[in-house]
Amino acid sequence: MRPCAVIFDLDGTLIDSAPDIHAASNAVLAEHGFAPLTLPQIRSFIGRGVPHLVHCLLQASEADPAGPLHARMVADFTARYEEAVTLTALYPGVRETLDALKAAGHQLGLCTNKPIGPTVAVLRHFAMEDLFDTVIGGDSLPARKPDPQPLLRALWDLGDGRALYVGDSEVDAQTAQAAGLPFALFTEGYRKTPVAELPHAIAFSDFAMLGGIVTQFPWD
Structure with missing residues (x-):
């Protein structure tokens, strides 16, 4: 087995952060006089960054998503979100899998x-x-x-x-395709599209499967 680079998405792939994002979103909505939204609603907004999330919050609240309130709510949400970790959980098997991949000599990245x-x-x-040998966030690049x-x-x-990219969503599938990297789809995250309709090289539902998937890479 030759080591390779395994680059991961974070939300919906390694962590279930939707409860923290839901709580922060509803706190910001309340501050600006809007009614709370449900967890499934807010989970469906995750994946394209904070400005998109706030756009969706305003749109769902029947407010102008492109108006002046957008920038204020992005700032308010970001301030709350900075340390919002108490409701977030790792998906089962994530830590063990990352440790095993690292011990086997694979480089790990986060995008x-x-x-x-x-x-x-x-x-932290x-x-x-x-x-992780590299971490790229949503505001690390333009x-x-x-x-x-x-x-x-x-x-x-x-x-x-x-290298291969591991993610859970439509955005991740599109990103891997645009970058020319093979995509391993974690099926238990935040995707809204049926698995069969997302471009991917391989799909898995349990992180216990990922070690074997990486061992057999490349798959063609």
Whole structure:
């Protein structure tokens, strides 16, 4: 087995952060006089970064998503989100799998649309900051996923060799496709599209499966 780079998405892939995002979102909505939204509603807004999330919050609240309130709510949400980790959980088997991949000599990267501040906070919370050789957040570069630039930057940081991207969503599938990387789809995250309709090289539902998937890479 030759080591390769394994680059991960974060929210909906390694962590279930929707409860924290839900709580922060409803707190900000309440501050601005809006009614709370449900967890499934807010989960469906996750994946394209904070500005998109706030756009969706305003739209769902029947307010102008492109008006002046958007910038204020982005700032308010970001302030709350910076250390929002208490309701977030790792998906089963994530820590064990990351440790095993690292011990086997694979380089690990993170490429997420989550801002870098909350990303570092949640990695620190789970004592995982030393596992990743590169971490690219949603505000690390001018572009966010599904633009391929963040994923290509993570790949460049890891030596630009053999690599695969692991994610859970439509955005991740589009990003991998645009970057020309094989995509391993975690099926238990935040996707809204049926698995069969998302472009992917391989799909898995349990992190206990990922070690074997990486061992057999490349799959063609």
